[in-house]
Amino acid sequence: MSDVPEFTIRVDQNPYLPAGGREMHAIVTVEAHSSAGEEATGEDDDETERRRAPAAEVILIDTSGSMSYRGKMAAAKRAARAAVNVLRDGVRFAVVAGANRPRMIYPQGERLVVADETSRRNAVLAVARLEAAGGTAIGSWLRLAERLFTGYDGAVRHAILLTDGKNQHESAEELDAALRVCTGRFLCDARGVGTDWDVAELRKITSALLGGFLDVPDPADLEADFLAMTRAAMGKEVADVSLRVWTPRHARLRFVKQMVPAVEDLTGRRVESGMQTGDYPLGAWGDESREYHLCVEVDEPGDVGRQMRAAWVKLFAGDAALASGNVLAEWTDDETRSTRISGRVAHHTGQSELADAIQSGLEARREGDEDTATARLGRAVVLAREVGNEQISDLLDRVVDVIDPARGTVRLKRDVSKADEMSLDTRSVRTVRTRHGDAADGPGEKRSSSQEGPP
Incomplete structure (x- = not known):
């Protein structure tokens, strides 16, 4: 163990x-x-593997018809191949094609196979034969993953989901039902490639399945994202x-609320x-x-x-x-004691409000409510500066013209690319840590074992 x-x-x-x-x-x-992640431990590879948790990985690749455009299918194949090649020996895995109905790509039949040199090579060959056709029914893909993970309750169970479109070929109720079945059964990280997928939809899926999601406007960036997700999954040691x-x-x-690495x-x-x-x-x-x-x-x-x-x-x-x-x-x-604010509490309160301001501002903009959009995105400009989230500040600059950053006076830009709007929406919940030295003003404590207290 x-x-x-x-x-x-x-x-x-x-x-x-x-x-x-x-x-x-x-x-x-x-x-x-x-301890298994330390370098230069003096352990051999077999000992390092023994210390790792058993793992199961399912790679879900959108193969709907729209994936045939703008190089998305070729990029998805490269990404899936990269993910397969970094799976550890002994990990159970499968690759699934998603369309109107999911289809096993490797192995054949609804099962997981043990990763080794031979199975990885065969999986890569199977991925190379993927073709784009059909629609999008993500709930059915997730249900198949849940079935594949059955029997591996002690393992770190992780799925990667790639899509380029909205869940058009099943109802919202069907997706919600699938999420209820899958919640607690496995973790799922997702990537949306291009600009035709639904940010709120992927957010709902990954929130329910305790994962994260990102936008990938350029399909060429998929391979690096899949490598990062798979390597992170391979590094998990407790399920x-x-x-x-x-x-x-x-x-x-x-x-x-989870605040780092993302608001949840x-x-x-x-x-x-x-x-x-x-x-x-x-x-x-x-x-x-x-x-x-x-x-x-x-x-x-x-x-x-x-x-x-x-x-x-x-x-x-x-x-x-x-x-x-x-x-x-x-x-x-003592007013000097009671009015002192913990630096970390203040920082994370600001980050939570920042995510809300961006999402409500973008929603108002989409609905044509320019006054609300301007006010909320202006508030987001102020909060992004206060918490030191430079990436969000840069993304806000693509959506609004900042007139007074301290007061949050902004003007909505008329021509905003869909990719920029989706990136701001997607990354609104991704947070930054407090800068070094911004610890709590009040006393903190650190414990590494159980304390006497309630059971």
Whole structure:
């Protein structure tokens, strides 16, 4: 069995609340340090492989008729070939062609095959024979992937989805039903190539399946994207991690949001796990770091000087506890303490608002509501500068003329390419970390093992 990475938790917050204050915010940073990912460990290749988690990979390639234009099919073949060639020996995998109905490309029959020199070579030969024809029914592709992953519950189960179009050949209800079946069964990262696919649709799919998605306007860039996605999947060492949050009586968790690497609201994914505790799925992990924003609301504020544990957070992989930490609260009449804002909380609050401003602004622009679009995208310009998200600032410059960046005074551009608008929409949730030294103003803590506390 593979070794689980060493996990640590750090909580950044200002624990002081004013008299009568009820709302406590904290940023929970989760880091996983993988011994298998270290260089120069002195281990041989067999030992390194033993330490890795078993994995299963399904590559879903859109082969609808529109893929035959602008070099998309040729680029998809190169990308799929690159992904197959970096699969580790021993990984179970399959390649699927997606159209009105999905079709097994390699291997034949609904099954996964073990990756080795021979199977990778045969898969590459099968991919070379792909042809574009038919329509798009993504829900059916995902359902096939779910069937292929059956029986591999202990493995890191990951799918790559490529499409160039909208889900036109099945209803929205059919796609939603497929997502309900697939949620929790595997992770899925997606790429939209060209400009004829639907950003909101891919966002919904990857959000449900705990993955990420990006736009690839130029098909020539697909190969690099597939390599990056597959290598990241091959680096995962634990399949299913969850964040367990306990809150005291007379308190409730208002929200849990992933903030790094991308904004994702996990609040609605809560699964009750005990008295006053709920679990939130975090997906598969390798050697990496992610950040989460928690907000706890206390029903009855404490008296000045009272201290309490506002939340207790703990990581689990199956039944194994990996790390834990505390969110604290203390009521004070010292205004200098209670008004101090955690740098990380402020930073991530701004990034969450930035994503909302961009998405609502672009939606208003598409609907012809220029006043709302101007106001929201102007606000996005201000927020992008405040959080230091230079990529978003550059993308906003392609959609609006910035007159006063400090005040957010902008003018909508009349001629905006569809690719630029889609890139801004797609990347609105991709965040930047706080700059070095922008840690919390209030005390933080770091724990790498269980603390005494609620179960």
